[in-house]
Amino acid sequence: MKKMLILGAFAAMLASGTALADTSDKKIAFSNNYAGNSWRQAMLDSYAIVTKKAVADGVVAAADIFTTADKEVPTQAAQVQNLILQGYDAIVINAASPDALNGAVKQACDAGIVVVSFDGIVTEPCAYRVVVDFKDMGKQEVEQMAKFQPKGGNLLEIRGLAGTSIDDAIHAGILEGVAAHPEFKIVGSVTGDWDQTTAQKAVATILPSLPEIVGVVDQGGDGYGAAQAFAAAGKPRPTIIMGNRQDELQWWKEQKDKDGYQTWSASIAPGVSSLAFWVAQQVLDGRTDIPHDLLVPYLAFTQDDFEAALPKIPKGGVASHEYTQEDAIAAIKANIK
Amino acid sequence: MTAAPVETGLKGSAERDRLARARLLRSLLPALSLVLVLLAIAWLNPRAISYFGFSLMLNLAIPIALATIAQMFVIAGNELDLSIGTFVGFVGCVTATWLKDAPLVGILILLGSIGVYALLGALIHLRNLPSIVVTLGMSFVWQGLAILILPKPGGKAPDWLLSLMAFKPPFIPFPIIAALLIAAVVYFGLMRTSYGVILRGSGGNAAALSRAGWSLLKTKIILFALAGLFGVLSGMALIGITTSADANIGNGYTLLSIAGVILGGGEFVGGRVSPIGAVIGALTLALAASPLLTFMHIPPDWQVAANGAILIIVLAARVLISRRER
Numbered sequence: 062m063k064k065m066l067i068l069g070a071f072a073a074m075l076a077s078g079t080a081l082a083d084t085s086d087k088k089i090a091f092s093n094n095y096a097g098n099s100w101r102q103a104m105l106d107s108y109a110i111v112t113k114k115a116v117a118d119g120v121v122a123a124a125d126i127f128t129t130a131d132k133e134v135p136t137q138a139a140q141v142q143n144l145i146l147q148g149y150d151a152i153v154i155n156a157a158s159p160d161a162l163n164g165a166v167k168q169a170c171d172a173g174i175v176v177v178s179f180d181g182i183v184t185e186p187c188a189y190r191v192v193v194d195f196k197d198m199g200k201q202e203v204e205q206m207a208k209f210q211p212k213g214g215n216l217l218e219i220r221g222l223a224g225t226s227i228d229d230a231i232h233a234g235i236l237e238g239v240a241a242h243p244e245f246k247i248v249g250s251v252t253g254d255w256d257q258t259t260a261q262k263a264v265a266t267i268l269p270s271l272p273e274i275v276g277v278v279d280q281g282g283d284g285y286g287a288a289q290a291f292a293a294a295g296k297p298r299p300t301i302i303m304g305n306r307q308d309e310l311q312w313w314k315e316q317k318d319k320d321g322y323q324t325w326s327a328s329i330a331p332g333v334s335s336l337a338f339w340v341a342q343q344v345l346d347g348r349t350d351i352p353h354d355l356l357v358p359y360l361a362f363t364q365d366d367f368e369a370a371l372p373k374i375p376k377g378g379v380a381s382h383e384y385t386q387e388d389a390i391a392a393i394k395a396n397i398k
Numbered sequence: 399m400t401a402a403p404v405e406t407g408l409k410g411s412a413e414r415d416r417l418a419r420a421r422l423l424r425s426l427l428p429a430l431s432l433v434l435v436l437l438a439i440a441w442l443n444p445r446a447i448s449y450f451g452f453s454l455m456l457n458l459a460i461p462i463a464l465a466t467i468a469q470m471f472v473i474a475g476n477e478l479d480l481s482i483g484t485f486v487g488f489v490g491c492v493t494a495t496w497l498k499d500a501p502l503v504g505i506l507i508l509l510g511s512i513g514v515y516a517l518l519g520a521l522i523h524l525r526n527l528p529s530i531v532v533t534l535g536m537s538f539v540w541q542g543l544a545i546l547i548l549p550k551p552g553g554k555a556p557d558w559l560l561s562l563m564a565f566k567p568p569f570i571p572f573p574i575i576a577a578l579l580i581a582a583v584v585y586f587g588l589m590r591t592s593y594g595v596i597l598r599g600s601g602g603n604a605a606a607l608s609r610a611g612w613s614l615l616k617t618k619i620i621l622f623a624l625a626g627l628f629g630v631l632s633g634m635a636l637i638g639i640t641t642s643a644d645a646n647i648g649n650g651y652t653l654l655s656i657a658g659v660i661l662g663g664g665e666f667v668g669g670r671v672s673p674i675g676a677v678i679g680a681l682t683l684a685l686a687a688s689p690l691l692t693f694m695h696i697p698p699d700w701q702v703a704a705n706g707a708i709l710i711i712v713l714a715a716r717v718l719i720s721r722r723e724r
Contacts, residue, residue: 130705133650142454143692158551160642
């Protein structure tokens with residue numbers, strides 16, 4: 062009789078339908094293909110901080126991190142297959158290739174596993190994609206530049222790693238911004254690979270051949286290198302858009318203290334990994350209204366708030382933001398329209 | 399293994415027994431390490447030991463096994479191929495683009511690339527060039543061509559290839575059948591036919607072979623062409639599994655294939671190779687590097703190092719046993 066009652070209660074729970082499922086027995090794995098730079102380290106740290114708390118609070122049963130030994134696609138495909146066998150309920154993935162992991166991702170979906178990709182996204186339709194609006198970031202760079210350099214002038218563009226979707230998107234945004242602000246003209250473009258040293262070398266090489274530059278639009282990780290190159294060449298210091306790296310913000314602060322230098326800084330927060338985690342949790346929670354492509358905002362700093370953030374960034378690191386469940390729900394809501 | 403009755407006949411019978419035991423151990427070692435890795439996986443995650451589990455864990459081992467066989471042909475001739483990884487990537491890019499959109503052109507390109515491999519063999523033999531240098535150079539050529547064909551990851555595998563790699567035979571998972579088939583075909587061709595003996599002989603004692611009237615140029619061309627052929631098969635199998643290509647997709651295969659041949663009981667010189675061992679070696683490497691590691695729940699900071707440690711342990715066992723043979 063008692064059993065019957067319990068079963069009846071269960072049936073009632075199931076019948077109520079709209080009540081959200083419990084995720085406290087769900088296991089979420091994180092498949093990561095590379096851990097060798099400061100951004101990726103910050104990404105793993107943010108993820109670990111957020112998920113440790115989620116597990117302790119009983120929101121999910123487990124949230125384990127798996128990093129492959131090399132950046133290779135087959136290694137990560139094998140890893141995803143192993144995670145399927147491990148019986149995880151969801152896989153959060155930063156993928157080595159947007160297309161070549163589709164086979165493994167499809168197998169995961171077929172096994173009833175929720176796949177949420179971010180940063181390095183996968184194109185397989187069954188997976189979720191948490192994408193930062195890089196195009197808007199590029200456009201914003203020019204908008205901000207127009208505030209600091211109202212008269213307009215020549216711009217130098219520093220591009221990121223060639224052939225990546227991120228580089229494409231930021232570049233397209235910058236072009237759109239310049240089209241909207243005809244007072245600016247891009248007179249030179251170099252490849253900085255999101256790296257201070259590479260950017261410094263590239264900018265130093267092109268500088269002698271350029272007319273006077275009023276501003277540098279870039280992709281983050283390259284601003285400090287550009288500043289060094291301008292200083293070394295003895296050229297006047299332009300408005301350089303920054304990318305949330307510690308050395309960039311530090312340089313900005315020094316310049317601001319000296320003569321009130323103004324600029325703007327934006328980049329994708331490595332903590333977007335924690336946002337992807339919460340999206341996976343929400344899907345497991347039984348929400349069916351979540352769009353598979355989620356556009357989330359980038360992390361920006363202005364003249365007024367960057368100094369407050371600076372002490373929190375580790376030396377050689379990048380500004381991050383740990384997202385909460387509420388952030389994720391808000392981001393999903395913003396995308397549902 | 400290559401039996402050498404003449405050499406052992408001179409030695410005492412105790413010595414002969416010891417050698418025979420060591421040989422047996424050596425040919426059993428690849429299988430033994432595979433069983434060990436499988437036992438470890440079964441203990442860590444019993445769920446993996448099932449039809450579904452084996453299909454998932456082993457399907458990416460097929461392209462590795464094929465690449466290992468390709469490398470084995472080159473090693474049988476006392477050479478080393480450092481370009482097999484990028485070659486597999488190149489084949490993958492052709493498979494996901496030309497072979498799907500214009501099958502005839504795709505087939506021609508792939509046949510042509512096997513021809514290039516054959517020419518490399520001829521070049522290395524005629525000019526007496528070190529194969530490491532030639533193939534290292536070629537690795538950049540293949541990589542460059544792959545990026546030309548597919549500047550951004552993408553493309554799609556032909557449908558027939560997708561359905562072949564997703565084939566689900568009853569009872570025995572497809573990857574196991576494929577591995578058995580590859581091992582059997584190559585074993586018969588290289589170890590049981592008379593020309594197979596000549597091919598291995600070109601690595602064992604080239605001078606004797608050429609005095610006996612065999613063309614060393616021809617053996618080298620054939621060994622390299624076979625390497626090219628299995629490289630093509632490896633690239634196609636890989637794309638059949640991943641469904642889509644990336645110019646860098648095969649880069650890791652160069653070292654995996656060499657490790658697979660050695661783990662499978664092969665030697666860098668002397669034409670001593672074992673097709674069955676090579677396939678088992680490739681399976682062991684694929685299992686040890688990925689599923690075992692994932693199932694062990696190692697903290698993320700140590701995962702990369704643990705992967706290397708597993709490879710070293712597996713290969714060290716092989717070295718310890720082959721030392722007893724001397």
